[in-house]
Amino acid sequence: MQHNSHSVITRNEKETAYIGETLGKIIEPPMVIALKGSLGAGKTVFVRGAAKGLGVIEQVTSPTFVLLKNYRGRFPVYHFDYYRLYEADLEEAIGMGFEDYLPGDGIAFVEWAERLPSLIPTDFLEIFLELYFDNEGEKRRLTFVAHGYSATLAVKRLFSHLKLDTDRTLKL
Ligand SMILES: Nc1ncnc2c1ncn2[C@@H]1O[C@H](COP(=O)(O)OP(=O)(O)OP(=O)(O)O)[C@@H](O)[C@H]1O
Numbered sequence: 528m529q530h531n532s533h534s535v536i537t538r539n540e541k542e543t544a545y546i547g548e549t550l551g552k553i554i555e556p557p558m559v560i561a562l563k564g565s566l567g568a569g570k571t572v573f574v575r576g577a578a579k580g581l582g583v584i585e586q587v588t589s590p591t592f593v594l595l596k597n598y599r600g601r602f603p604v605y606h607f608d609y610y611r612l613y614e615a616d617l618e619e620a621i622g623m624g625f626e627d628y629l630p631g632d633g634i635a636f637v638e639w640a641e642r643l644p645s646l647i648p649t650d651f652l653e654i655f656l657e658l659y660f661d662n663e664g665e666k667r668r669l670t671f672v673a674h675g676y677s678a679t680l681a682v683k684r685l686f687s688h689l690k691l692d693t694d695r696t697l698k699l
């Protein structure tokens with residue numbers, strides 16, 4: 528594990544959404560949040576929670592086919608999904624104005640950010656979501672890696688709000 532990374536284990540969808548919601552409450556713009564993890568890891572679940580914490584009332588749905596969805600909470604919220612994009616699509620994505628939001632005046636969430644790393648700024652919050660199995664069954668490990676000053680601050684604030692057990696799960 529990298530020295531500047533912080534992990535938490537979630538036992539179900541609700542807990543992942545709760546961590547997203549907590550982040551949404553404390554995050555300040557401009558911020559780009561890159562979500563990395565396999566299909567069904569919980570990226571959209573996390574963003575849905577974060578949007579709630581940011582005061583978005585609208586239903587958040589996966590932007591896989593439209594690539595970008597905009598919401599309005601306390602700040603503008605941009606939800607990208609790079610699943611269908613590759614480095615070769617860089618110019619097209621720039622043509623669609625993606626760069627204006629990375630960062631822009633709000634909070635940008637990018638699912639599958641690893642597909643098009645050139646469109647992620649150097650200051651950003653990286654979140655890895657991994658499937659994790661133990662004797663209780665299927666869980667998720669969420670690992671936060673801060674790149675830059677404001678992301679470091681955000682992670683510090685997030686983890687000061689989370690009550691964790693010694694096994695990195697949320698205290699119930
Ligand atoms: N601990 C957990 N945290 C989040 N989701 C969980 C957890 N346990 C089970 N799930 C389930 O995993 C799925 C996560 O779906 P989600 O759409 O968020 O994945 P995703 O990472 O966005 O996938 P995709 O790459 O297809 O966009 C949901 O069906 C959810 O109920």
Ligand SMILES: [Mg+2]
Binds near residue numbers: 570571572589638
């Ligand atoms: Mg998704």
